[in-house]
Amino acid sequence: MELFAVPDLPEIRDGDDLAAMIDERVDLREDDVIVVASTVVSKAEGRVFDLDDFPASERAEAIADRLAEIAGEEKDPRFAQAVIEESTELITEAPFLLTATRFGHIGVNAGIDRSNVPGGDLLLLPERPSESAERIREGLGADRVVVSDTCGRPFRHGQRGVAIGWAGMPASRDWRGERDRDGREMGVTVQNVIDELASAANLVAGEGDGGTPVVVVRDWAFGDHDGSDNHFREPEGDFVRQALRQWTFDG
Known part of the structure; x- marks a missing residue:
């Protein structure tokens, strides 16, 4: 081929x-x-979304604090909130977020991308x-x-x-x-x-x-x-x- x-x-x-x-x-x-x-x-x-589109919940704050402690660097709880909202399940919350998406895919951070995103902070996977x-x-x-x-x-x-x-x-x-x-x-x-x-x-x-x-x-x-x-x-x-x-x- x-x-x-x-x-x-x-x-x-x-x-x-x-x-x-x-x-x-x-x-x-x-x-x-x-x-x-x-x-x-x-x-x-x-x-394409901005981080400000995802105000952090208490759960997101706690997840970000835990990941920051593990990684030794600051983690944005708004990103954790975006992952939560794009997932049907957080299978693991440490040392990274392993998630199940609405359409069945399992991956890290609900597949949210932060590279090559002109006009925004986050690129979410297609919904379907x-x-x-x-x-x-x-x-x-x-x-x-x-x-x-x-x-x-x-x-x-x-x-x-x-x-x-x-x-x-x-x-x-x-x-x-x-x-x-x-x-x-x-x-x-x-x-x-x-x-x-x-x-x-x-x-x-x-x-x-x-x-x-x-x-x-x-x-x-x-x-x-x-x-x-x-x-x-x-x-x-x-x-x-x-x-x-x-x-x-x-x-």
Whole structure:
């Protein structure tokens, strides 16, 4: 397959038609997958805010004080309040805020970004990323769109691209029931393809001031597999989340 960034996109602002801006800069094919960074989706959807939009509650003040004690530097309780309001659950409150968003994604600080936010202090994730992906897909007349973000992973250093929204394709392909090279039937393998596409696209899009937030994946095929839209684990089956709820940071 081939991956390439859509060139010459300007700074995205509230109300911009992302689909139209992409369409006028690249000739898309019917089976392309378009991977769009959540940052530009959020900007187009007006998700830029100031810290003053989040007056700190007593809980936010307490969280900020605790994080400041751990980090040895001041923490703004208004930021903690923004995280609280963007989350359905604070899974851990120390040594960092690990949160569950309204749409099911688990990450640090509810995915709130403080980099590359002209006109504001905070960039919040899209409220409903899969609906955003569907709007972009319809605007482009494309088959498949993935909205991506970057986040860390347990047991690994660094961040990678992950999918937080998608449209026009299943989230995963199911290998269960198929045979390996030795003829054994596979019983557990379900491949999360939207995360893999988001991660591959992030290698092309880059980080920092690259300015290439949209990547086209060409000549990739889902294959003759069953598909599933299961992406985020349900809390009752997420044993790591359940364990973290019981864990207390002692540092």
